[in-house]
Amino acid sequence: MIKTFFATLAGSLIALAMPFAVAEPIVIKFAHVVTDDTPKGRGALQFQKLVQERLAGQVKVEVYPNSSLVGDADELDALRSNKVQLLAPSVSKLNALAKPLRVYDLPFLFDNIEAVKRFQRRDKSRELLGSLVSHNITGLGYWNNGGRQLSATREIHTPADLKGLTFRVESSEVLAAYYQQLGAEAVKLPFAQVYDALRTGKVQGAENPWSNLLGQKINSVQPYIVEDNHSFLTYMLITNTTFWNGLPFQIRSELEAILDEVTQSVNRDAEAINAKARERVVAANTSRILVPTPAEREAWRTAVAPLLKRYESEVGSDVLRAAEAANRR
Secondary structure, eight states: OHHHHHHHHHHHHHHHHHHHHHOOOEEEEEEOSSOTTSHHHHHHHHHHHHHHHHSTTTEEEEEEOTTSSOOTTTHHHHHHTTSOSEEOOBGGGTTTTSGGGGGGGSTTOSSSHHHHHHHHHSHHHHHHTTTTGGGTEEEEEEEEEEEOEEEESSOOOSGGGGTTOEEEEOSOHHHHHHHHHTTOEEEEOOGGGHHHHHHHTSOSEEEEOHHHHHHTTGGGGOSEEEOOOOSEEEEEEEEEHHHHHTSOHHHHHHHHHHHHHHHHHHHHHHHHHHHHHHHHHHHHTOSEEEOOOHHHHHHHHHHHHHHHHHHHHHHOHHHHHHHHHHTTO
């Protein structure tokens, strides 16, 4: 009788435990549009690795690089419908939803990547991570990918040299306005279409950090690259707000800690990755690298000054001042 009781009790306890034992792990699909060997690509893989090490059986991260799951045009809709749970799009893609984010696209605003990093650590920039919540999007951090370099089919030294050319830009009003301000045309195209657009002559120029120039072989179809760092490609790591807030507290806290660690790594290593990519572009000898002189750079700043003034009200004078202050430490 006692044996039967304990056998029944043991069976009941096993039955109660079984749902937890066989529960499927939470799946996080992380999609992006670049290759694995870029700062963003490496960050996604590092996040996947650390989650597997620390949350094995509880969370599974699936990484989809190079537009293999969703592309530029579809990824935000995929996030909001929870078809994917993590993205790291360029802030340029998001600033139509939250205009203060346009601060990252304003040309010749930041002196260098260190100024960008200082701004991102300050309150005004941290506040912008929450600027998309009304769209069911939560910002989790900033990943940097270095300065945008201008590539083209002809030699460029002054703003006037852009006239008559058409440049590919991301889906950003500010980036398009930059080229229009200088007498050029701008075409918004998904990243996956850039190489073919340049190869076929649909556009004559583009803007990319060194790692993307190399990763998409853009240097093979662009004979000139102007190393001007006119703006800096910043990604915002974003998630579906409903999904993120619905995660168990302990799991969400561990994921946030992992993402903080990965963010520091991405932002620390991006410069080295881009420097290596630059070396490989130079070694390929397909493009001539043009470095603006201080006088040339000042001419560009003067030419785009009206653009900064035009967007000040949309960005917010407080955000703009905070960005400018980051140049002075």
